[in-house]
Amino acid sequence: MTAPTSSTTAVSSRPGAATAPLRRIRLPKKLRNLELGLLIFACAINAIAVVLVELGALGHLDFTLVFLGAGLSVLVFAMHIVMRYLAPDADPFVLPIATVLNGIGIAEIYRIDIANHDSGWESAAVRQIVWTAIAVLCAIAVIVFIRNHRVLQRYTYVFGFSALVLLLLPMLPVIGKNINGARVWIGIGPFSFQPGEIAKIALAIFFAGYLVQSRDSLSMVGKKFLGIRFPRLRDLGPILVLWIVSMAVIVFQHDLGTGLLYFGLFLVMLYVATARVGWVVIGLVLFVGGALIASRVLDYVQGRFQNWLNPFSDHVYNATGGSYQLVQGLFGLAHGGLLGTGLGQGYPTVTPLAESDYIIASLGEELGLIGLFAILCLYLLFVSRGLRVGFAGQDDFGKLLSVGLAFAVALQVFIVIGGITRVIPLTGLTTPFLAAGGSSLVANWIIVALLLRLSDTVRNQPRLVVS
Amino acid sequence: MNREIKRVSIVVLAMFLALFVSTSIIQVGAADSLNADARNSRTLYASYQVQRGSILVAGQPVAESVPSKDTYNYQREYPQGPLYSAVTGFFPISGAPTGIEGSMNSELSGTSNDDFIDQLQNLVTGHHPQGNSVELTIDPVAQQAAYDALGSQQGSVVVLQPKTGRILAMVSKPDFDPNTLAVHNVTQVDATYQKLLKADGDPLINKTINELNPPGSTFKPVVLSAALESGNYTLSSQMPNPSSFTLPGTSTVIHNDSLTSCGAGSTVSLETALILSCNIPYAELAIKLGSQAIKAQAQKYGFNTSFSVPMHASASQYPGYSDQAKLAMSGFGQADDTATALQMAMNAAAISNGGTVMQPNLVESVVTPDLQVRETFNPTTFGRATSETTADSVAQTMVKDVSEGVASNARIDGVQVGGKTGTAQNGTNDPYTLWFTGFAPANDPQFAIAVVVDNGGGLGQRGDGNSVAAPIAKKVLEAVLGK
Numbered sequence: 036m037t038a039p040t041s042s043t044t045a046v047s048s049r050p051g052a053a054t055a056p057l058r059r060i061r062l063p064k065k066l067r068n069l070e071l072g073l074l075i076f077a078c079a080i081n082a083i084a085v086v087l088v089e090l091g092a093l094g095h096l097d098f099t100l101v102f103l104g105a106g107l108s109v110l111v112f113a114m115h116i117v118m119r120y121l122a123p124d125a126d127p128f129v130l131p132i133a134t135v136l137n138g139i140g141i142a143e144i145y146r147i148d149i150a151n152h153d154s155g156w157e158s159a160a161v162r163q164i165v166w167t168a169i170a171v172l173c174a175i176a177v178i179v180f181i182r183n184h185r186v187l188q189r190y191t192y193v194f195g196f197s198a199l200v201l202l203l204l205p206m207l208p209v210i211g212k213n214i215n216g217a218r219v220w221i222g223i224g225p226f227s228f229q230p231g232e233i234a235k236i237a238l239a240i241f242f243a244g245y246l247v248q249s250r251d252s253l254s255m256v257g258k259k260f261l262g263i264r265f266p267r268l269r270d271l272g273p274i275l276v277l278w279i280v281s282m283a284v285i286v287f288q289h290d291l292g293t294g295l296l297y298f299g300l301f302l303v304m305l306y307v308a309t310a311r312v313g314w315v316v317i318g319l320v321l322f323v324g325g326a327l328i329a330s331r332v333l334d335y336v337q338g339r340f341q342n343w344l345n346p347f348s349d350h351v352y353n354a355t356g357g358s359y360q361l362v363q364g365l366f367g368l369a370h371g372g373l374l375g376t377g378l379g380q381g382y383p384t385v386t387p388l389a390e391s392d393y394i395i396a397s398l399g400e401e402l403g404l405i406g407l408f409a410i411l412c413l414y415l416l417f418v419s420r421g422l423r424v425g426f427a428g429q430d431d432f433g434k435l436l437s438v439g440l441a442f443a444v445a446l447q448v449f450i451v452i453g454g455i456t457r458v459i460p461l462t463g464l465t466t467p468f469l470a471a472g473g474s475s476l477v478a479n480w481i482i483v484a485l486l487l488r489l490s491d492t493v494r495n496q497p498r499l500v501v502s
Numbered sequence: 503m504n505r506e507i508k509r510v511s512i513v514v515l516a517m518f519l520a521l522f523v524s525t526s527i528i529q530v531g532a533a534d535s536l537n538a539d540a541r542n543s544r545t546l547y548a549s550y551q552v553q554r555g556s557i558l559v560a561g562q563p564v565a566e567s568v569p570s571k572d573t574y575n576y577q578r579e580y581p582q583g584p585l586y587s588a589v590t591g592f593f594p595i596s597g598a599p600t601g602i603e604g605s606m607n608s609e610l611s612g613t614s615n616d617d618f619i620d621q622l623q624n625l626v627t628g629h630h631p632q633g634n635s636v637e638l639t640i641d642p643v644a645q646q647a648a649y650d651a652l653g654s655q656q657g658s659v660v661v662l663q664p665k666t667g668r669i670l671a672m673v674s675k676p677d678f679d680p681n682t683l684a685v686h687n688v689t690q691v692d693a694t695y696q697k698l699l700k701a702d703g704d705p706l707i708n709k710t711i712n713e714l715n716p717p718g719s720t721f722k723p724v725v726l727s728a729a730l731e732s733g734n735y736t737l738s739s740q741m742p743n744p745s746s747f748t749l750p751g752t753s754t755v756i757h758n759d760s761l762t763s764c765g766a767g768s769t770v771s772l773e774t775a776l777i778l779s780c781n782i783p784y785a786e787l788a789i790k791l792g793s794q795a796i797k798a799q800a801q802k803y804g805f806n807t808s809f810s811v812p813m814h815a816s817a818s819q820y821p822g823y824s825d826q827a828k829l830a831m832s833g834f835g836q837a838d839d840t841a842t843a844l845q846m847a848m849n850a851a852a853i854s855n856g857g858t859v860m861q862p863n864l865v866e867s868v869v870t871p872d873l874q875v876r877e878t879f880n881p882t883t884f885g886r887a888t889s890e891t892t893a894d895s896v897a898q899t900m901v902k903d904v905s906e907g908v909a910s911n912a913r914i915d916g917v918q919v920g921g922k923t924g925t926a927q928n929g930t931n932d933p934y935t936l937w938f939t940g941f942a943p944a945n946d947p948q949f950a951i952a953v954v955v956d957n958g959g960g961l962g963q964r965g966d967g968n969s970v971a972a973p974i975a976k977k978v979l980e981a982v983l984g985k
Contacts (some may be wrong), residue, residue, distance in 0.1 A: 295716045369533040369537050370537060372530065408525070
């Protein structure tokens with residue numbers, strides 16, 4: 036496939052005149068109507084979840100949160116209406132999935148608030164609703180202001196630079212904040228923000244733009260070894276820079292998960308852009324090597340490995356920063372079993388950070404394995420919609436970006452839930468859409484908007500060549 | 503590029519597959535073992551969702567769960583905490599319950615297998631399960647009297663119904679307040695528990711069933727039973743009556759408590775020796791009967807057997823002796839003889855009950871939440887210790903022991919009381935253990951009692967069973983007889 040690096044208007048100039056009226060006959064509203072139906076369903080699930088939480092944990096109905104939730108639904112429907120005009124051909128599943136995940140997250144956070152007797156601004160659920168509102172507004176803004184994703188490609192290096200700045204912000208003396216041992220926050224007054232979440236998107240855009248430009252030099256030359264073509268030494272620059280950045284995040288910000296996320300994201304996008312397995316091999320060797328060294332040198336990484344391998348040994352369990360949280364999370368999941376205790380009926384608050392890092396354990400306890408499977412399927416569907424945009428995309432930048440964004444969500448889900456369920460060592464990342472945390476919500480809703488915009492472009496384009 | 507995206511899709515699928523597998527393993531495969539982990543407080547919290555049944559004495563709760571506003575939903579309360587502490591035990595939020603709380607736990611929490619159908623129904627109807635209540639055999643008058651009579655002494659009192667084995671009173675001192683161990687604060691519970699664990703007199707140990715002491719002279723009726731049962735002896739059988747006796751094969755000399763011979767004659771009857779509680783005749787008798795005969799007799803009374811009342815009651819010991827000196831000592835409840843208060847009450851009960859030993863028991867019935875009696879505990883026989891004739895002979899001797907012998911402090915006007923005192927030696931310089939065991943009224947025995955006072959009743963080696971333990975028994979018997 037060719038690489039149309041410039042954003043020419045080839046689309047409309049070729050058979051555009053013929054297809055434009057045809058599109059209208061094709062009833063583009065069909066997708067939006069499907070989306071509307073799914074949205075109503077999603078909002079109904081969310082409302083039921085909140086009601087069940089109140090009946091289960093409070094024993095009576097309290098309409099405050101139902102009204103707040105209804106306000107959110109209105110906002111989501113507003114986004115739907117905006118899309119009817121500005122992105123009529125966008126994927127109909129992405130928005131409902133994000134809505135239902137976000138809503139279930141709010142219900143569970145609310146449930147934990149009730150157990151902790153938090154209300155008003157103390158309530159994480161109320162803050163989560165406000166952040167969701169901000170996040171949805173950001174998503175609408177993205178839909179409104181970015182009419183064509185290729186605009187983003189023009190600012191490739193601006194995004195790259197922004198990502199770097201965002202990453203470095205928490206290291207600044209005044210605004211940087213250290214929470215739970217990780218220095219990934221900035222705080223201005225009472226507000227705190229995790230700029231790394233936004234950096235994730237900036238990085239994906241930067242990688243897509245950069246790789247589209249330089250993939251020729253990264254994929255064409257190099258020696259073959261063991262049937263795999265490896266790049267020249269001087270082409271190793273970019274991957275080394277990324278490796279250093281990821282390692283710096285791990286070493287200086289004490290954030291294993293984010294380091295893994297950035298590096299995994301870059302590796303996958305590099306592979307998709309260059310089609311060279313050699314890059315993946317080099318990347319994995321670099322990362323595993325770095326992680327091994329880190330596990331020996333850095334106490335906190337070493338602790339995470341210990342917790343992962345021997346969580347049930349009394350020594351590890353009782354240690355400061357030991358496996359207490361991990362094991363309590365496992366107990367919670369086991370207590371939920373196949374069917375779950377029912378919303379509001381379990382004991383999620385026994386586990387520390389039940390509303391943020393451990394929201395999945397809380398949901399697993401109350402919704403059971405069945406509930407977790409449903410959530411995992413929703414994520415899988417969400418990611419697959421993103422990958423689908425990558426498949427059907429017409430331009431390499433769009434393809435790379437959608438694959439990158441979708442994979443970022445998938446990897447983040449894997450790192451968090453895999454950490455809680457002992458597939459990999461536990462790292463502190465947020466579960467997309469579910470976990471309490473404003474920055475994560477804003478970032479993920481922007482991803483939603485970008486994927487919607489990308490999918491709209493894909494369907495907008497006549498499919499002359501489908502490879 | 504699409505080929506690569508396809509491969510990435512496969513990787514994504516594999517990642518999710520790993521999560522499907524890992525969550526399945528945790529939530530289904532390993533769920534049972536995770537739920538059984540002692541550190542899993544959720545299992546404990548879940549047990550508090552159940553309104554635990556009450557422990558009842560004469561229809562009144564001595565332990566009950568009342569709704570509370572915290573995570574645990576119910577607070578366990580003991581309205582007369584210290585009075586019943588030996589009976590109820592305690593139900594802590596961390597650790598294992600004790601007493602009836604522990605031994606009847608599955609009934610109280612409604613999780614016994616008998617409740618399976620109810621549990622299924624609850625799953626369908628959404629009702630929270632409720633535990634069963636346990637009605638005890640305790641007589642509140644006897645319990646209160648025993649508690650008051652023992653006062654500040656360290657020791658224990660057991661009252662039995664001779665014909666049925668029902669335990670009417672069970673008091674162990676020092677006591678404790680189970681309410682302090684039922685608070686919903688693990689740190690506080692642990693601190694209280696550690697304090698009680700280290701406290702003088704081991705308040706957490708139920709001395710009536712789990713403290714073993716040498717029975718001293720209260721063991722003599724057992725030896726007398728063995729003698730009468732052998733057919734070779736009667737109450738008037740004569741034994742040599744020296745004022746001192748050198749234990750065979752040793753230079754150790756033993757005396758009677760009076761430090762003289764037992765009465766005036768050169769021989770003394772078994773009856774008189776018991777009434778005057780003389781050691782030498784019973785040492786001689788033990789040697790003549792032999793270890794096997796005494797051991798067999800003791801075991802028929804319940805020695806060497808542990809009982810479940812339903813708490814575990816330690817087995818009292820008569821080990822059997824090949825050493826003649828020890829055998830002689832065992833004839834008056836020393837050497838390696840040990841007994842619980844419960845066992846000595848069982849002896850008295852059997853003697854007054856025509857020789858039949860009843861299983862001691864504390865639980866009258868189990869009552870379901872809808873007030874149906876699920877289970878009643880009918881009196882069961884442990885076995886026959888002696889023939890009726892032997893039992894009556896021993897009983898009469900014990901009555902004389904009170905009316906004209908050395909157990910004079912247990913006399914009650916207008917009631918025939920049978921009894922035997924004991925003043926047991928522990929170590930050369932250690933304080934004595936003071937005993938009384940008996941029954942009343944002798945013509946129609948309603949109550950059998952054992953009183954143990956540890957630490958010589960604070961009198962070191964100066965106190966004896968008659969001066970310290972017998973008055974306690976007297977007070978209890980007076981209360982239950984309405985005197």
